[in-house]
Amino acid sequence: MYICIEGIDGAGKSLQVKLLSEKLKKCGYKVIQIKEPTDSEIGKLIRKLLRKEVNNALMTLLFAADRIILSEKIKKLLKKGYLVISDRCLWSSFVYQSIDIGEDWVEEVNKYALKPDITIFLDVDVDVAMKRCEKKEIFENSSYLNKARRKYLQLAKKHNFIIIDANNDIKTVHNEILKVIAAKIQKKE
Numbered sequence: 569m570y571i572c573i574e575g576i577d578g579a580g581k582s583l584q585v586k587l588l589s590e591k592l593k594k595c596g597y598k599v600i601q602i603k604e605p606t607d608s609e610i611g612k613l614i615r616k617l618l619r620k621e622v623n624n625a626l627m628t629l630l631f632a633a634d635r636i637i638l639s640e641k642i643k644k645l646l647k648k649g650y651l652v653i654s655d656r657c658l659w660s661s662f663v664y665q666s667i668d669i670g671e672d673w674v675e676e677v678n679k680y681a682l683k684p685d686i687t688i689f690l691d692v693d694v695d696v697a698m699k700r701c702e703k704k705e706i707f708e709n710s711s712y713l714n715k716a717r718r719k720y721l722q723l724a725k726k727h728n729f730i731i732i733d734a735n736n737d738i739k740t741v742h743n744e745i746l747k748v749i750a751a752k753i754q755k756k757e
């Protein structure tokens with residue numbers, strides 16, 4: 569099963585991916601934790617370019633390329649019975665890249681990227697997220713984050729994301745994620 573945790577910067581994704589992975593490993597599952605952008609050469613280039621204002625079409629293509637390589641790896645892991653838990657996935661491109669250039673082309677270039685079986689959207693108020701963020705990447709300003717949050721909520725409706733209130737404390741959020749995932753895993757077994 570391919571599980572993705574999504575949300576704006578500061579929602580708590582990387583922390584919750586880690587907590588969920590550790591818990592599921594303790595329960596005896598084979599778990600792989602991943603992240604987008606990845607640590608590949610393309611991922612490294614993306615991180616470098618994120619610090620500059622780069623053409624959005626180029627960023628869309630780079631994110632998609634990074635993701636298509638990753639998708640091939642995920643497919644192999646799923647075949648081996650792993651639970652793959654990701655910090656971000658193609659939905660991040662649907663949110664951040666489509667703000668300027670619309671969703672259709674973003675969807676087209678991500679046609680060959682794997683879609684997660686379950687997407688958990690950590691929904692956090694922008695002011696709470698900003699307080700949690702120390703980094704100053706171009707994405708982290710309040711009007712941008714507000715637009716991104718609204719886009720996530722639209723996608724959540726369309727693609728059945730599970731929405732979790734990420735304003736709550738770390739343990740409460742973790743327990744809610746666990747409840748949802750446990751129910752999905754048991755249903756599949």
Ligand SMILES: Nc1ncnc2c1ncn2[C@@H]1O[C@H](COP(=O)(O)OP(=O)(O)O)[C@@H](O)[C@H]1O
Nearest residue numbers: 576577578579580581582583584700736737738
């Ligand atoms: N529910 C929470 N309550 C308070 N602080 C949190 C919570 N979740 C995450 N944090 C803290 O906020 C910061 C950003 O969390 P992180 O997991 O990196 O978010 P993201 O990956 O979504 O950007 C970290 O310092 C983390 O410890």
Ligand SMILES: Cc1cn([C@H]2C[C@H](O)[C@@H](COP(=O)(O)OP(=O)(O)O)O2)c(=O)[nH]c1=O
Nearest residue numbers: 577578604605631656657660661664665707
């Ligand atoms: C995966 C992905 C990330 N991003 C952006 C969102 C983030 O601001 C940035 C870096 O992602 P990330 O490392 O998750 O940021 P952070 O650790 O600060 O939460 O990349 C996109 O714009 N499109 C994408 O497809």
